[in-house]
Amino acid sequence: IEGERVRLRVLRESDAEAMYLIARDPVVTRYLPWEPMPSANAILPFIRDQEARRKRGDAICFAVIDKTDGRLIGST
Numbered sequence: 657i658e659g660e661r662v663r664l665r666v667l668r669e670s671d672a673e674a675m676y677l678i679a680r681d682p683v684v685t686r687y688l689p690w691e692p693m694p695s696a697n698a699i700l701p702f703i704r705d706q707e708a709r710r711k712r713g714d715a716i717c718f719a720v721i722d723k724t725d726g727r728l729i730g731s732t
Contacts, residue, residue, distance in 0.1 A: 664718040672696045674728035
């Protein structure tokens with residue numbers, strides 16, 4: 657899915673490091689049901705769970721990609 661400034665695609669395990677850079681920030685996670693992530697490996701269970709839910713047809717989690725530089729800037 658593409659918009660003017662961002663592209664959405666399925667979240668994948670290779671996004672762990674980029675997700676960690678976001679999810680380690682206490683300001684970002686303040687209103688989320690989990691604490692800041694201590695490492696990129698700590699976010700892998702979340703990503704794997706999202707993949708399993710997508711495959712079951714229960715939910716879908718998208719990576720939000722900045723179209724100017726291809727950088728992951730969030731998820732939804």
